[in-house]
Amino acid sequence: MEKKLIFKKSDGTTINDVNQYVKDWLIKYPFTEVTVGCDSQAHSRSITYSVVIVMHVFFESKETNPKRVGNGAHVISATIIEKDRSLKGDLYNKLWAEAVYTVQAAQMIDSDVKNITIHLDFNSKEGEYSNILYQSGLGYCLSHGFAALGKPFSPSASHAADHLCR
Numbered sequence: 001m002e003k004k005l006i007f008k009k010s011d012g013t014t015i016n017d018v019n020q021y022v023k024d025w026l027i028k029y030p031f032t033e034v035t036v037g038c039d040s041q042a043h044s045r046s047i048t049y050s051v052v053i054v055m056h057v058f059f060e061s062k063e064t065n066p067k068r069v070g071n072g073a074h075v076i077s078a079t080i081i082e083k084d085r086s087l088k089g090d091l092y093n094k095l096w097a098e099a100v101y102t103v104q105a106a107q108m109i110d111s112d113v114k115n116i117t118i119h120l121d122f123n124s125k126e127g128e129y130s131n132i133l134y135q136s137g138l139g140y141c142l143s144h145g146f147a148a149l150g151k152p153f154s155p156s157a158s159h160a161a162d163h164l165c166r
Helices: 018-028 091-107 128-141 153-163
Strands: 034-042 049-054 073-082 117-125 147-153
Touching: 018 049, 018 073, 034 091, 049 091, 073 091, 091 117, 091 128, 117 128, 128 147
Parallel strands: 034 117, 117 147
Antiparallel strands: 034 049, 049 073
């Protein structure tokens, strides 16, 4: 299932070394918080996955800015189109692939970058379909060494990635 993730800036410029790109960003904006998320959109004969790395810009530390009032974010993204799959009968695997692609993207950034948080588009609310993978998805991310959040605390997945895959 894992495919090579090719990240681009919003202007379409390909980022050859994601790890170095994020590190350079952190040198310029040292209080940045990095989150990684993914969302997917099913079409009749394919599924489109959008994976985002979001660098939330802060000009102060958590100690001096405890409410974390920010100054926007910089988003880079990768798109994967699986042409041999559709939503019918495969919703579980579609959702699980979101977790796998998100962890894969986070692993592209080495351990020098601290406090990467993964945002999963899995709902914490019982009764919602994606809730069936909520605990498993969080555990999968944790087993790879990443903190993870699900809906409603995962704007990188539920907003940034969602916007890009539509």
